[in-house]
Amino acid sequence: MEILLYLGGVVFMLIGLGLSIGLHEVGHLLPAKLFGVRVGQYMIGFGPRLWSKRIGETEYGFKALPLGGFISMSGMYPPSTKSAPARGLFASLVQDARSANDETIADGDEDRVFYRLPVWKRVIIMLGGPAMNFVLAIAIFTIMASGIGIQQASTTVASVTECVLPAGTTQQSCASDDPAAPAAEAGVRAGDVLISVGGERVRTFAEASAIIQRSPGEQLDVVVERAGERVDLTLTPVAAERGQVDAEGRPVLDDQGEPITRTVGYAGIFAQSEYVPQPLATGPELAIQQTGAVASLVVNLPAKLWNVGASLVTGAERDPNGPLSVVGVGRLAGEVAATDAPVLNRLVVLMNLLAALNIALFVFNLIPLLPLDGGHVVVALWEGVKRAWARITRRPAPKPVDATRLVPVTVVVAVLLIGMGALLIVADLVKPMSLLG
Incomplete structure (x- = not known):
């Protein structure tokens, strides 16, 4: 019975994670369609396609690795111009990114591209995903605090x-x-x-x-x-x-x-x-408090990751306030579900874990680095600054910012994120943290 309860906690968190990722992408999808951008794909997960169905111009589906999701918008960046063959690794990466971007711009839909939108619309689309996670966290905290009580x-x-x-x-x-x-x-x-x-x-x-x-x-x-x-x-x-x-x-x-x-x-x-039961304002208050805690963790992330690595080598205890991987969160959920405590107590802790996970998705995606949502916001705001300066100085409007030039930075950030994920997964398997001591 204890094993079944443990697996039930893990499944609860996996379903919650899938819902959180799905709503995150809905937060991008809805404003994109509202503003007329052509959206080719809405996918949960990465890797090989498990299932998909085309509705209208958009293909909706699931992929094998449920570690994230994405929507494919037409013309995230300006189309490339003819140039000499790329030489060097980073130059090739930039050229590949431009070619992939060009393929998303369908004939006749040149006006339905992301990069042509006003800056404020692009910012809304990119902030829609993190905002959805924050709203979901508030909803969970409110149900937990006002519906069930503290x-x-x-x-x-x-x-x-x-x-x-x-x-x-x-x-x-x-x-x-x-x-x-x-x-x-x-x-x-x-x-x-x-x-x-x-x-x-x-x-x-x-x-x-x-x-x-x-x-x-x-x-x-x-x-x-x-x-x-x-x-x-x-x-x-x-x-x-x-x-x-x-x-x-x-x-x-x-x-x-x-x-x-x-x-x-x-x-x-x-x-x-x-x-x-607490007042309805308690839910947002808890979400804001958790946001501050996660933001502090992100600011100190290099030191936190160093401590995680050191604990693996030295055998020292892990920081209970340190970062976790999806594996670690799943293990905690299983441990909570299998513990000898009233069902309502276990449900409240699981809800708290899921709400905290959504706050983590909210804060982490606001980091101003590509390929994260915050990086796209910074690119859009930079273009807005350039356009404003051109108007002030009465100069011609500048060309749209070509973010494909930042592909090398994007690759470095992606590699670091993969390395961080691998380190945390190993730590959560070899030296897991426990809520129960």
């Missing part, structure tokens, strides 16, 4: 500890000389719902915890609901040393690297977690 500690008591254990102890059970926990001594039971603490009505466990923590040694009146009835209790929190943590839950250290502790009230109450 886990929070509720006012329902999950358990009550029997004694007060020293901070930092590895002791798992109470000894005879350990002092009784205030909650147990007061008669608080698992299943009780906290109504008020210290005369203050509490709506969340955080509110109840804050009152207890600021009241060491003080007698507090506690009202709970038990089996539909209100029960009055008296609770006196004990003073306990607890380590301070930051907003991300990490221990706060002093100048000597030692944990900083503070005296707080302690009762020994542990709350049940429940999914609490």
Whole structure:
């Protein structure tokens, strides 16, 4: 059964990836057709064709390697002019790119080419793909946060500890000389719902915890609901040393690297977690937060990749915030699906992985290098700058920018991307990361 669940998680992520890639290309396809550009192909995957069907002038299909997708637009670049035979590797690559581009321009459709569009239309077409991934991520985050909810500690008591254990102890059970926990001594039971603490009505466990923590040694009146009835209790929190943590839950250290502790009230109450639906604005907020995290990773990508390579050679632990390949994401999805946890919890984690994957596609495709979408945007904007300068200086309009001259750069970037993908796949196979530690 565990193997089937694992495979189910992998399949879930593969289907999600295929949907994400397909919608990315739809984001290019729709504005291209809206602006009159002839689109010859809409393909999901690369390599040998598995299936295709022509509808109108466009061939839709799937290819063997589901690692991306593309649409073939007529006249991505200006047609080539007659010139002497190319000499040298890069010159040949440029000539091949021009020849392939010329083949996309059908007779009679010379006005339905990409390069003739106004700059703003070209930018919209190229940004349509990443924008679709961002919208999909927002939709997933919104369903997850507002439809299902985010886990929070509720006012329902999950358990009550029997004694007060020293901070930092590895002791798992109470000894005879350990002092009784205030909650147990007061008669608080698992299943009780906290109504008020210290005369203050509490709506969340955080509110109840804050009152207890600021009241060491003080007698507090506690009202709970038990089996539909209100029960009055008296609770006196004990003073306990607890380590301070930051907003991300990490221990706060002093100048000597030692944990900083503070005296707080302690009762020994542990709350049940429940999914609490969030406002609709939470989805976009989560998407923006994830975008910042992925952008930071991309900026530090060379160092991150170096660390991945070093972990393969030295056996050191991989950075949990480092990059992953499709293989790594699939393994994480399988691990989550097979873990011993409530189905809803596993579904939420899988949805979070899929949303994060779409944010990664959004950010990565905006990198301003060909063959990525961001590179095509830069080419279009550069042409717009040249045209604007010509108008300002009252010069003739410049010729369209011939991006085929950047084919050598494109090839170098493609090789680097393939190398990065190969490194991450090997790392995810040999030394995979785990969400469960």
